[in-house]
């Protein structure tokens with residue numbers, strides 16, 4: 001059976017690639033399915049070149065990513081920034097070395113279940129539909145596509161309004177060394193001041209000749225609705241032209257646009273309901289770090305909740321002590337063989353704003369791939385039957401510090417909750 005695997009991972013972003021590597025390097029047959037032409041997702045094809053969490057104790061897959069970028073000279077003078085273009089190669093080499101079978105240009109578009117387990121998935125690619133089977137699946141599609149296709153329950157956005165954090169088309173500029181002639185189509189309004197710039201970090205000089213634009217702010221769109229997503233891309237492109245025009249006119253007269261994300265950056269889509277939903281009441285205002293017996297990754301970033309209403313850089317930013325992410329948040333409720341990793345795990349919207357960061361997604365991916373690998377080795381049919389001690393020992397041996405008290409929280413900003421920023425209760 002050519003299309004039968006031990007583990008199928010849907011989505012080759014940070015979490016999915018880490019999951020596939022973790023399972024494949026233990027000699028399991030692993031298929032990694034990715035819609036785009038490269039691995040790394042938001043942090044490569046999305047252009048997001050910054051880590052916003054503690055970088056230590058995150059597992060040997062994340063360590064290898066950092067080391068790989070260093071070998072290529074692809075970390076910038078600002079040490080949390082890196083070159084997403086190079087990261088594509090780093091991830092690909094790591095996946096190839098681990099023996100992962102990679103399927104690019106392919107979308108998971110259907111799922112078949114029997115007796116509370118996922119058995120087969122449908123894949124669309126090159127105008128063809130075909131299927132593949134596996135013992136275990138990892139949904140790392142960012143928006144939880146595979147789980148939803150299988151019939152899993154999910155949450156989205158703020159409970160009443162379903163509003164999600166804004167989307168951004170991230171971009172990069174480079175220094176041409178000669179004065180540019182800024183141009184803005186007449187239909188677009190020029191940005192007049194830095195305060196009017198849409199988004200967060202428009203124009204961060206990360207190296208001598210390179211500027212990072214974590215810019216554009218598309219509010220009130222739904223990344224899981226094709227029409228709304230498409231509309232968001234159009235609006236973001238308009239905003240990007242206005243941002244570049246402003247920067248060329250006011251701050252970087254010799255810089256030109258180098259690249260923008262192959263797809264708009266989606267901070268928040270669906271969150272798949274697992275055996276447990278980690279809530280903000282679990283993680284806020286604690287005296288000591290939150291630990292769980294089934295903790296399989298540690299989140300270290302502050303709450304980073306961009307305002308759902310206001311443009312610009314406003315939002316709720318608050319330090320939290322490092323906290324465990326329990327395996328229960330990564331097991332799709334009602335499914336024996338479906339793990340979820342990355343930004344679509346089972347947490348509420350506020351926790352999501354903290355645990356969605358790239359290093360944390362990498363750790364979750366490593367945990368999801370490892371639990372699927374151990375389940376295969378131990379001959380169990382339900383991921384819940386893998387003894388948690390063996391999973392945690394394996395992760396520990398693979399460089400993951402699972403005790404949140406041994407992590408350092410990451411909280412560079414503090415702009416406490418403003419009633420206008422968060423519409424939830």
Ligand SMILES: Cc1cc2nc3c(=O)[nH]c(=O)nc-3n(C[C@H](O)[C@H](O)[C@H](O)COP(=O)(O)OP(=O)(O)OC[C@H]3O[C@@H](n4cnc5c(N)ncnc54)[C@H](O)[C@@H]3O)c2cc1C
Nearest residue numbers: 011013014015035041042052108142265266342343357358
């Ligand atoms: C604009 C923006 C700025 C950010 N800034 C930072 C920052 O400064 N620091 C930080 O640490 N984090 C930041 N984040 C958060 C972080 O980048 C993401 O949360 C993280 O990279 C998500 O990783 P993931 O693997 O869960 O999902 P993704 O990286 O989104 O990967 C999902 C992958 O699945 C693929 N896919 C989707 N659906 C399917 C399907 N049906 N079939 C096959 N493949 C599919 C996608 O193509 C993608 O490659 C930012 C996010 C955004 C959007």
